[in-house]
Amino acid sequence: MSALLEVRDLQVSFRSEGREIRAVRGVSWRVDAGETLALVGESGSGKSVSALSVLGLLPYPRAWHPGGSIRFEGEEILGAPDAVLRHLRGGPIGVIFQEPLTSLNPLHRVDRQIGETLRIHQGLTGARARRRILELLDLVQLPDPVRQIRSFPHELSGGQRQRVMIAMALANNPRLLIADEPTTALDVTVQAEILQLIRDLQRRFNMAVLLISHDLNVVRHMADRIAVMRDGELLEAAPAETLFHSPGHPYTRELIEAEPAGRPVPVPGGQGPVLTADAVKVHFPVRGGFLRRVQSYVKAVDGVDLALAPGQTIGVVGESGSGKTTLAQAVLRLLAAQGRVVFDGRDISRLKPKALRPLRKGMQMVFQDPYGSLSPRLSVAQIVAEGLEVHAPGMGEAERHRLIGQALAEVGLPEAVMNRYPHELSGGQRQRVALARALVLKPKLIVLDEPTSALDRSVQARMVALLRELQARHRLAYLFISHDLKVVRALAHHIIVMKDGQVVESGDADRVFERPEHPYTQRLLAAALSPA
Template sequence: MTKTDTAHTAAARAEAAPLLEARDLSVAFTQNGVTQTAVDRISFQIAPGETLALVGESGSGKSVSALSAVKLLPYPAASHPSGEILFKGENVLTADEKALRRIRGNEISMIFQEPMTSLNPLHTVERQVAEMLKIHRGMSDSAARARVLELLHQVGIREPEQRLQSYPHQLSGGQRQRVMIAMALANEPDLLIADEPTTALDVTVQAQILQLLKDLQRETGMAMLFITHDLGIVRKIADRVCVMTGGKIVETGPVAEIFDNPQHSYTRHLLAAEPKGAPPVSDTSRPVVVEAEDVKVWFPVKRGFLRRTVDHIKAVDGIDVTVREGQTLGIVGESGSGKTTLGLALLRMISSTGRIRFEGNEIQDRSWRDMRPLRRDMQVVFQDPFGSLSPRMSVADIVGEGLGVHFPGLSLDERDRKVAAALEEVGLDATTRFRYPHEFSGGQRQRISIARAMVLEPKFVMLDEPTSALDMSVQAQVVDLLRDLQKRHGLAYLFISHDLKVVRALANDVIVMRAGKVVEAGSADAVFDAPETEYTKALMAAAFRLETVDAGVVSE
């Protein structure tokens, strides 16, 4: 499409009556007699066939605004002190249940951020997609089955006949998200609301999903409300953008205009909030902390009445690793490539074969009991900063738990001082240590996770997707924090991620994994600037240019 065609299309949309329009919308939540405003008098509209992006960090009011469009907030705790939302001229906020049933899933559909929690784990793919068709279209079983197959094929799931009877846990993250899209598109909605639909996906799958949404939009003419904190995605998919912070829309306009000439300070902050900087200078003279040779993790496949082993899933298949003091080794690849399994094997948290040495000492054959003295020197920070923190423990107890195990001689006061110092070091106010995880933001929870690891003064830290669940600006802050801690304490990092921008900001060396094997390895500069394999080139294209990925190179 030429610039002239684009201009004509935008002009036509501007003249058309809005499909969805929010006027002076406010959303408030009341709990224990206290009312807080989540959205404060915002207004926006979406024309037929248009994509509007709502952009902002966690807590800005994006998702609350979108859920209001189909009246899915937890009423009566939620209320609308002002405003209205008009869909085809009808006020959704005052619509009765019959009208809402007609709209939801039929004229307006939603794709949620985490497909694993949105899909029913007890129902097959066929049943979940067909349910939409039976409820809204009254289709028979045979007609619904045929339509489900058509939808699965349309969203790019290979061999859909074999996936009909699959359960969500049997699908990859990208496949589950494609099933969610199939459900959303089943009744050919006029408006699709996509709430962070690619946040948890690999860069290659993310590029495929974005291209799929654009293709489907072009074929069906549906409008789309796209919610994200990633401005790179906005540039790829949206026509117009509304920037939100603190429940308000602070800037709105065409995507090119917002990106090229942002007016509001918060918009400029978002555009600049990308992990920057460089890792420490590579130094091969630094002592080796972790070294591994020919590491294999094979999971047996057992079948038959006697449960005999008939094959193996080769999650990690003969990999060599070297991590030096004060240096970072990045492990990249798609979900299922074996990244986390390799990290857990190096920590001796799962069984493996091969040779693993920690500070020159063989640890491959050590028992769990013999490994215990080394645990304080080998720490891990997990991906989900909420799921990895006990909701029943205060932050002081969470961070200090390891001290009680590895430093039993510390008094309570000494332990408390160490906890406070660790929290201060990661940029948190030590006076908040008696609060619980739910009282902190996602970025703060991840800092707590880092403090829990650092309080033991480790020598080796495995960082398993530590920034993937965070906003862009918080990602940049956490990357700066990790780099600073590494420089201060000479830490050796194993950094596992599918976000190559973050890896580039942290890693000295990179290993690219696919299906349990290394497809490329070398210095970060060599791998990022001059990738040799087609697979690595596809990863780089998806991460840095958000191009369409060749399905023959990167497959589901």
């Protein structure tokens, strides 16, 4: 039987600073009708580059194919004319990207985004297009599609945006769906829903799926066959159960075993809390009517208390929209909030920005997406030096260089990366740079907002070990926000479970994981243990 998609001896090269970098080195794999093939491997292994090559989405002329073949339904499409590729994109081949917020046009409403692909491939406009859009939104189980059809992407939750992306990918009845990390940025309960949705739609339409993922738990539940890549090469390919039970390559075994493990380092005693929050509230006004008067409030955070000691990690978990990140921004005074916040013995609740500024070097934040939070125009040295320029403007160049090198060394990066730029680093390296930028100021508190969600499992495990090591060395207090409960368990001493802006359960991490009391916590843990 001929394959729906067949890749033979694919090679991909990039040009960087006058050098040729071979990103993919002669890989071959196939996807048959109705099956799911998963490409797995660490960041930089070449899996996404291989998938993007199928539809000619690489950044030409900086990237090119020295050799290889890609055949879809028996026809060669590698190097095909733009007209052929435009027909395939969003038509016979649909694509779901990792981060829908950056893939969807922020200026267009949902109906226009889906309607565009219907107009291009089927010529549908007006009432016919609207009916089809509502059918698609109903198909992907988007709540209240009649209302959501007029929403902008920023008005939707992460799971809702991903459902819109799936609706766009399915709009023209594709025979192949390319899903590139489709659930990475989603919490475990929404992740389970999206994966189940993809599987149900696959069975319904006999659709083939090319799944790119670093999460082997997802892959195990979704894939019929798995191809393992590393450094641009295909190491092995096998049926999913065979590969998980009897991996043939040592790297595959390493990948399967690379789960965040261990327990957090003991909390040193003898000191009061570095951060306390009492009855913190963040209510956003909802305005309406001709005069835009306040009609109600969205209670993003509604009366949350916490106390964080030096050397302790509090894990904050919950679904998207539960208030986790809003809480973190409130305690850092990045958002206006009600309630009392005390940092390092000082009430910062009502401090003016000028009075608060000297305290900011003691409380730092590391964000989920290191590529988005690092300026692409600055070198690594300039990025790490940003805080020093603000908080120590009179520091000499030699001392600044020494502190930058020291911070990079602490996160395991060589001094040689100082002159490199974010796009020249892997995902794990970029996250280490973000951590170095926080550490260079010698803070007492670091808020970690989903710092490992975009990283593959092996890099996650190394990042968790690094965070534990730094915490033990510097008695750092972490407020750790994550939807990955395995990472939370490896780092957190105390857990706060949030839903709809409120704390539904709070307690010692072992107790919460082993004996959850609230039904919502029980559902959250069940979804984490069985994502599909």
